[in-house]
Amino acid sequence: ATMAADEGSALVSVAIVELDVNGDVLVAWSYPGVDDEYENVIIERSRLKDAAAPPTAFSRHKNQWHYWATLASGLPSAQLAKVHALSVxxxxxxxxxxxxxxxASTLARAYLATGEPTKVLEGYLQAFTTGKTPGWAAAEHEAKRALVANTALxxxxxVFGPEVVLIWNAMMLKKRVLVFCERVDDLLPVVRALPQLVWHRQDWGILRPIVTGxxxxxxxxxxxxxxxxGVTSPELRSRPDLWDIFVDVAxxxxxxxxxxxxxFQMGPFHRDVAGVLVGAANAAGANAMSVIKAIAVKTKELTTQIKGIGDGASVSVADIRAKGLPEATQRFVYAVAVAEGCAK
Known part of the structure; x- marks a missing residue:
């Protein structure tokens, strides 16, 4: 198979969600059929009753990413007489x-123009088999670029000043983070930025960019x-059983x-990291990549030091105690070792 086809073959399914004249939101059509749970999740997340639904958005459920495009202007139409808004x-x-x-946008436009799910199917199958469909080509959107694109890092x-180190600490220690911002367009770039703080892990699978609760x-x-x-309503703030830190962007x-x-007890290393993050963000020409590099160097320094307390590859509680570090630092060092998989 060609590279382009591989890029299309990561596709799993396609579904059309509609807001009908009675104010009901439902999955009108899907291929190759989706289960009830996924149906309910995409209906909730599509927010078709919300006039301010963004043109495109994305999230993840279980082990699948889902991406959607929303159209409301021009509806109802001759082709879709009973539809007030739709998302693909x-x-x-x-x-x-x-x-x-x-x-998703390309397929949504095809559906809006024709009112025919078969047109959506046709475009989807072309994308799946060839990595291309009129108006879209997988190759135009590099996978590597996605890791740094449209991020607020x-x-x-x-925005947060030196307190931003709390987010770094949460990511470093594999904690549960809830990010609150009312506008999806502002929320997504913040959620996308967080795995960049632990670039060496290359783990985007921990993201659930939009969750309705x-x-x-x-x-x-x-x-x-x-x-x-990511959440667009503050109600989960009152559920601290669901988060270790709650980030309120606005x-x-x-x-x-x-x-x-x-x-989350802050020690000297945290102060250093806070300084690196704030310094990198305020440097001339700062962008996501320059901040990623600055923090990656600092993180590498930390993990190397921690492994060095042990035998260079792993470290035990006894090794850390023997160093005579302050109690909070000992806790932090061991927690990092556990998160990095080098604790013994």
Missing amino acids: HVASSAYNPERFGSL AVLPK SDAELADLADAGVYVA GRSIEVAEAAKSD
Whole structure:
């Protein structure tokens, strides 16, 4: 298979969600058929009753990414007389919001123009088999680029100041992070930035960029154990059993859950990291990549030091105690070792 076809073959399913004249939101059509749980999740997340639904968005449920495009202007139309808004959802095993968001938009426009699900199927199958369909080509959206595109990383240290280190600490120690921002367009770039703080892990699978708080989604979070979840309503703030830190973007505040406080005691290394993040973000020409590099160097320094307390490859509680470090530092060092898989 060609590279382009491989890039299309990460596709899993496509579904059309509609808001009808009676105010009901339902999955009108899907291929190759999707289960009830996924149906309910995409109906909730599509927010078709919300006039401010963004043109494209993405999230993840269990082990699948899903990307969707929403259209409301020009509806109802001659082709779709009973439809007030629609979204096309593309599920994929691959993380690439630009690639699959633009595919969802292309398919949504084809459906709006014709009112024919067969047109959506045709475009989807072309994308799946060849990596191309009129108006879209997988190759135009590099997978590597998706890891740094449309991210707020260079802005976060300016928004939160030195407190931004709390987010780094949460990511480093594999804690549960909830990010709150009312506008999806502002929320997604923040959620996308967080795995960049632990670039060496290359783990985007922990993201649940948009979560509405339904039972199925909360069960998925519990199964995941470690996650960065985005919410557009503040109600989950009152559920500290679901998060270790709560990041309020518009409020420029970061709250640490009572139960997690012992893992968020700030020591000298945290002050250094805060300085690196704020310095990198304020440097001339700062962008996501320059901040990623600056923090990656600092993180590597930390993990190397920690392994060095042990035998260079792993470290035990006894090794750390023997160093005579302050209690909070000992806790932090061991917690990093556990998260990095080098504790023994």
